[in-house]
Amino acid sequence: MQATNHFSRAANYTGRFAPSPTGPLHMGSLVAAMASYLDAQAQHGHWLVRIEDLDFDRNVPGADQQILHSLQRCGMQWDGEVVWQSRRQALYATALQQLGTQVYPCACSRKEIADSLLRSGATTGTAASQIYPGTCRHGLAAGKTPRAWRLRVPDGDAAVFRFTDRLCGPQVQNLATEVGDFVLKRADGFWAYQLAVVVDDAAQGMTHVVRGADLLDSTARQMYLQQLLGLPVPRYLHVPVVTNADGEKLSKQTGALAFDRGDNDLLHEALIPAARFLGLIIGDNITTIPAFWHAAISAWQRKLAQAGQQADPQLTSHGSG
Numbered sequence: 001m002q003a004t005n006h007f008s009r010a011a012n013y014t015g016r017f018a019p020s021p022t023g024p025l026h027m028g029s030l031v032a033a034m035a036s037y038l039d040a041q042a043q044h045g046h047w048l049v050r051i052e053d054l055d056f057d058r059n060v061p062g063a064d065q066q067i068l069h070s071l072q073r074c075g076m077q078w079d080g081e082v083v084w085q086s087r088r089q090a091l092y093a094t095a096l097q098q099l100g101t102q103v104y105p106c107a108c109s110r111k112e113i114a115d116s117l118l119r120s121g122a123t124t125g126t127a128a129s130q131i132y133p134g135t136c137r138h139g140l141a142a143g144k145t146p147r148a149w150r151l152r153v154p155d156g157d158a159a160v161f162r163f164t165d166r167l168c169g170p171q172v173q174n175l176a177t178e179v180g181d182f183v184l185k186r187a188d189g190f191w192a193y194q195l196a197v198v199v200d201d202a203a204q205g206m207t208h209v210v211r212g213a214d215l216l217d218s219t220a221r222q223m224y225l226q227q228l229l230g231l232p233v234p235r236y237l238h239v240p241v242v243t244n245a246d247g248e249k250l251s252k253q254t255g256a257l258a259f260d261r262g263d264n265d266l267l268h269e270a271l272i273p274a275a276r277f278l279g280l281i282i283g284d285n286i287t288t289i290p291a292f293w294h295a296a297i298s299a300w301q302r303k304l305a306q307a308g309q310q311a312d313p314q315l316t317s318h319g320s321g
């Protein structure tokens with residue numbers, strides 16, 4: 001057992017890496033894991049791993065264990081017990097109930113939503129084409145069966161969510177005009193990512209969320225859920241996502257390969273390239289994984305310092321008011 005990561009650490013930082021077990025880790029997921037790990041280490045915090053396995057159609061048997069094994073081979077030891085979302089569904093059901101009449105059943109198929117947007121003149125291919133038109137907001141049409149459960153988003157000023165991302169800076173999103181009423185329980189019966197992530201981040205005491213920039217757009221939805229459920233809002237930091245030659249985010253669907261082939265040189269083939277993707281300056285003199293982490297933690301601290309006062313003021317300006 002490693003003696004380094006234990007709960008004698010500062011209690012004012014808890015972060016996490018939350019992979020989906022749809023396949024082995026690829027470079028894109030390593031970058032996200034590394035950023036969250038470095039941020040937790042740099043602030044002497046706890047770093048937890050949560051397996052986001054709620055999409056039973058996409059889970060690959062054994063991928064969770066493979067992911068955990070790859071993290072360990074990379075020298076990334078998590079604190080506490082790993083959590084599986086599939087074992088926590090009672091918590092999501094309780095949260096859905098707590099939301100009461102803010103949540104309503106929706107009977108629309110994808111096609112009906114698309115058709116309705118076409119009729120209303122929303123141009124396809126723009127963000128507006130993704131916004132739910134509110135068809136079932138005031139009740140289901142006669143003879144319709146509920147498929148999904150949606151959360152009513154607020155109107156007017158209450159729909160505008162602002163936050164300062166620690167790396168990307170100030171963000172603003174209007175949930176009414178840019179997102180629309182969003183799904184909390186899907187037509188296939190699975191819990192939606194937005195609800196599960198908010199419930200678990202609060203239940204696990206997350207103070208800091210560090211993840212890929214593809215989730216930047218989800219943050220306002222999560223803040224709205226935190227507000228409705230009376231949960232604390234963590235600090236957010238989003239790192240760039242790794243894309244392939246076609247500009248697509250690396251994923252199993254876009255053919256991303258596992259970086260861990262069991263016996264390869266993870267230091268040079270995975271860790272150093274991932275750190276450099278994050279813009280960290282890592283010298284060529286690094287020859288061991290522990291030396292890599294030592295250098296990378298310092299480089300991460302320098303990167304955040306350069307990003308200005310987007311490092312967490314709560315943790316860096318003690319006593320300055």
Ligand SMILES: [Zn+2]
Binds near residue numbers: 105106108
């Ligand atoms: Zn509907």
